[in-house]
Amino acid sequence: MTRYIRRAAALCALLLVALLVNAARVQIVQSSTYDDNPANRRPTIARYGQPRGDIVVGGQPVTGSKDTGEQLRYERTYHDGPLYAPVTGFASQVYGTTGLENAADGILAGTDPMLSLLPLWNGVSRDRNPGGKVVTTLAAGAQRAAYEGLAGRRGAVAAIEPSSGRILALVSAPSYDPGELSGTNSAVTSAWDRLNGDPARPMLNRAIRQTYPPGSTFKVVTAAAALDAGVIRDLDAPTRSPDPYPLPETRISLTNEAEDCEDASLRYAFEWSCNTVFAKLGVDVGLKDMTATAAHFGFNDKGLRIPFPVAPSNFDTKLDAPQLALSSIGQFDTRATPLQMAMIAAAVAGGGSVKSPYLVERTTTSAGGTVSATSPRTLHQAMNPSTAARLREMMTDVVRKGTGKNAAIRGATVGGKTGTAQHGIGNSGTPYAWFISWAQADNALEPAVAVAVVVEDASARRGDISGGGDAAPIAKAVMEAVLRS
Amino acid sequence: MIQPGWPGTKAVADPLAPDLRLPRRRGIEFSLLVVAVLLSVYGYCAVGLAKRGTVPPGAAGYGAGLGVLALLAHLAVRFRAPYADPLLLPIAVLLNGLGLVLIYRLDLETPADHAAPAQLNWSTLGVALFIAVVVLLRDHRVLQRYAYVSVVGALALLTLPIFFPAVNGARIWLRIAGFSIQPGEFAKVLLAVFFAGYLAANRHALTYAGRRVWKLQFPTGRVLGPIVAIWLLSLGVLVLERDLGTSLLFFGLFVMLLYVATGRTGWIAVGLLLAVGGALAVGRLEPHVHSRVQDWLHPFASIDAGQGPNQLAQSLFAFASGGMLGTGLGLGHSILIGFAAKSDFILATAGEELGLAGLSAIFLLYALLVERGYRAGLALRDPFGRLLAIGLASIVALQAFVIAGGVTGLIPLTGMAMPFLAQGGSSVVTNWIIVALLIRISDSARSQYDGTAAP
Numbered sequence: 001m002t003r004y005i006r007r008a009a010a011l012c013a014l015l016l017v018a019l020l021v022n023a024a025r026v027q028i029v030q031s032s033t034y035d036d037n038p039a040n041r042r043p044t045i046a047r048y049g050q051p052r053g054d055i056v057v058g059g060q061p062v063t064g065s066k067d068t069g070e071q072l073r074y075e076r077t078y079h080d081g082p083l084y085a086p087v088t089g090f091a092s093q094v095y096g097t098t099g100l101e102n103a104a105d106g107i108l109a110g111t112d113p114m115l116s117l118l119p120l121w122n123g124v125s126r127d128r129n130p131g132g133k134v135v136t137t138l139a140a141g142a143q144r145a146a147y148e149g150l151a152g153r154r155g156a157v158a159a160i161e162p163s164s165g166r167i168l169a170l171v172s173a174p175s176y177d178p179g180e181l182s183g184t185n186s187a188v189t190s191a192w193d194r195l196n197g198d199p200a201r202p203m204l205n206r207a208i209r210q211t212y213p214p215g216s217t218f219k220v221v222t223a224a225a226a227l228d229a230g231v232i233r234d235l236d237a238p239t240r241s242p243d244p245y246p247l248p249e250t251r252i253s254l255t256n257e258a259e260d261c262e263d264a265s266l267r268y269a270f271e272w273s274c275n276t277v278f279a280k281l282g283v284d285v286g287l288k289d290m291t292a293t294a295a296h297f298g299f300n301d302k303g304l305r306i307p308f309p310v311a312p313s314n315f316d317t318k319l320d321a322p323q324l325a326l327s328s329i330g331q332f333d334t335r336a337t338p339l340q341m342a343m344i345a346a347a348v349a350g351g352g353s354v355k356s357p358y359l360v361e362r363t364t365t366s367a368g369g370t371v372s373a374t375s376p377r378t379l380h381q382a383m384n385p386s387t388a389a390r391l392r393e394m395m396t397d398v399v400r401k402g403t404g405k406n407a408a409i410r411g412a413t414v415g416g417k418t419g420t421a422q423h424g425i426g427n428s429g430t431p432y433a434w435f436i437s438w439a440q441a442d443n444a445l446e447p448a449v450a451v452a453v454v455v456e457d458a459s460a461r462r463g464d465i466s467g468g469g470d471a472a473p474i475a476k477a478v479m480e481a482v483l484r485s
Numbered sequence: 486m487i488q489p490g491w492p493g494t495k496a497v498a499d500p501l502a503p504d505l506r507l508p509r510r511r512g513i514e515f516s517l518l519v520v521a522v523l524l525s526v527y528g529y530c531a532v533g534l535a536k537r538g539t540v541p542p543g544a545a546g547y548g549a550g551l552g553v554l555a556l557l558a559h560l561a562v563r564f565r566a567p568y569a570d571p572l573l574l575p576i577a578v579l580l581n582g583l584g585l586v587l588i589y590r591l592d593l594e595t596p597a598d599h600a601a602p603a604q605l606n607w608s609t610l611g612v613a614l615f616i617a618v619v620v621l622l623r624d625h626r627v628l629q630r631y632a633y634v635s636v637v638g639a640l641a642l643l644t645l646p647i648f649f650p651a652v653n654g655a656r657i658w659l660r661i662a663g664f665s666i667q668p669g670e671f672a673k674v675l676l677a678v679f680f681a682g683y684l685a686a687n688r689h690a691l692t693y694a695g696r697r698v699w700k701l702q703f704p705t706g707r708v709l710g711p712i713v714a715i716w717l718l719s720l721g722v723l724v725l726e727r728d729l730g731t732s733l734l735f736f737g738l739f740v741m742l743l744y745v746a747t748g749r750t751g752w753i754a755v756g757l758l759l760a761v762g763g764a765l766a767v768g769r770l771e772p773h774v775h776s777r778v779q780d781w782l783h784p785f786a787s788i789d790a791g792q793g794p795n796q797l798a799q800s801l802f803a804f805a806s807g808g809m810l811g812t813g814l815g816l817g818h819s820i821l822i823g824f825a826a827k828s829d830f831i832l833a834t835a836g837e838e839l840g841l842a843g844l845s846a847i848f849l850l851y852a853l854l855v856e857r858g859y860r861a862g863l864a865l866r867d868p869f870g871r872l873l874a875i876g877l878a879s880i881v882a883l884q885a886f887v888i889a890g891g892v893t894g895l896i897p898l899t900g901m902a903m904p905f906l907a908q909g910g911s912s913v914v915t916n917w918i919i920v921a922l923l924i925r926i927s928d929s930a931r932s933q934y935d936g937t938a939a940p
Contacts, residue, residue, distance in 0.1 A: 001745060001871060002863060004744055004745045004746075005745055005862055005871065005875055006753065006863075007744075007857060007864055008744065008745050008859070008879070009856070009859045011741075012852075012878075012882040013854075014881070015882065015886040016849075016851075016852045016886075018886075018890070018895060019848050019889050019890060019893070020845055020848060022890065022894070022895040023836070023841055023893055026804045026805055026836075026894065027807055027808055027809070027840065027841040027844070028808065028809060031804075031805035031806070031808055032805075033805075034801055034804075035802075035805055035806060037495065037794075037798075038784065038788075039785070039793060042806045042818055044803060194635050363889070392774050410566045
């Protein structure tokens, strides 16, 4: 009998081995598959089981955490939620994350292995680090000036530092309070439904996710292309352009809001925004050079992230001559985000170099130790430095004596370009008012800020006056805020 | 006449003879018991600290209660079974204490349903019965006389729940005056006694008599009859009470003892064939069992169907989130498993909060318990005692395997209680009786050398 007892014991041992092997399979080998199953609530519970790290603007956190004592324990709170919503996005238990909350989620939630001193040991022990901080590049004063300037009208503002690409302001209006989407109660659901059903689309980040026809502000690009291509050598020479300008291969003629545009010089045409001159210039430069210059400024770039993705601005690469003429004055299919237009102003201010725009200065551990820092990066040299210098001159003229007088700042050199973009069927919509500009304090070595403002429901005056009237004062307030700080 | 083996007899009889008695090792047992109680109290405090930030107010009482129970059991063993294996009792105390910690920990998340106090009461009753068995049962061979009484009692206990309403699909409970009892638990011990007694008496007839068909030697119908009856009974229990676990346990126990008693590998083959045939038939025909098998094959089917994770999926999630070292006691979320988290799925809490390390330790504790039972059986000389020891140890082994394999997705899930660990009064009491019987048997096994080896 002893022999059989031993064999029975061996069978029991075999059962034990099977259990141990299977436990190792579930807990080690396949554990990540189970952890990643969308029906598994544990990652969500763990994610909200500790306070999220803060998003910092100007040294002050603009976010906070509230302990609810529920299963998904910590809820996100926001200080000045609507003001910073285009940057922070929301962090909702129900609807996930957007904006920096999404792009820097690993740092904020404490899951990023870089937060740990011993990442490998963390992998074994599955400890969670306290949430780290995300320090933004925003200038609190500029952000507030832009937000208050728009005063709830539909529109957006983007401001960047030309020398680095740091984003100083990113505002979209109307805005929403991301705090309304924190938590799990029914108020969150109804807020979500209300915000999504609102025709003003408050959750749309107009500064980076919405593209508008840039109108006359695009003339900066066309001028840069013409100067770089050598189509224009002398800013003050007549351009031999008719008024009205018959679009090539069509019977349609393009007219001007401004006067004295016939045969005007580039300087005059830029200052007073002559459509005819720039439409002809685009055709003279040609599709190849126009698309190349537009691309160098950042158009048609699908990969731009700040760190969340920016909607690509569009300049068509297949155009016939009349389409190219219209595209060259920022109409037809030309579309740009406010951030893209700020990049154009920044390129002029920064000697022709387009810097990669970014929102995150650095990320830190909860204790403040730096995890990573963003360093400025050049995307493209959009134009020759000499071309940039001439464009600076012309943009300065626009503010000094042209359509952009409303943006002038005492004690600083300001360059700008107004724009009014027609849209809608038969151009029936209220035109979008644009203003792009940059400013350099008189005692500074280089421009401190470039800004783009778009106001969707500008007062219904045609012409560049509305760009100068509605958008330029907002740009001025933003630039002043940056220059003061 | 003074029996050899009484304390001090040998030293008086012949002071110069070498001491051939086996060491009693009661001091080791006592030390291990202290460790087991301290570990349990430590776990209890860890849960309180993790969930509430303070040492639980009942920590001293809990430690004192468990300590007193362990001490009383130890004293009973020390005076009435002094040669017993010193590992059995500490393992039982540790598993029982750990079970209480896990149930208390889950209680904290289900304010409406506090199970730990009741479990502590049942544990007290279990230890009381343990002491009663150790004190009153002088010789395990007495039980052989009651083999047939046992099987009648077991059958009665098994059939009783048929007359009571089903709970969660299985008809295995008696509900009387607020207490719910699982008679099948007690029936396990009685059946082990019957099997051991029957096989010890008939093993020669089973091995050598009867017809020969091809290479298999069949026993006579008179001997085979009761065996087939037991097999049919196990399937009957399964069908009537929808209790896959108990029938599997009975059948496995029976085949195992049959093999040990006769040494015929053919019995294992026949047993396996019958088991597979029976399981297939029932798996096809019985919807409750069928759905268990489907859940095992496709644990995430309910997720894909948009109904959310079922209990097995939640259990797998819990184990997976534990990883190597676990989240720490009180810091997991095994409560997501739902209603059976304290009973059938208690191992998931252990796996999540103690990790693979803790789970392996628990498996090894069971393995050690089983191994000590087998060792006692090997050391004995009477076939009944041997078979009884193997049977009792196999009950623990099979039950632990079936439930642990079930909740970790190794085999289809069957509603069974993890010995000592899971919430369930009948189960805790039964397991204490099993350990008491193993203590008694191991005492006999180790003290028998006294008489024969003495000069």
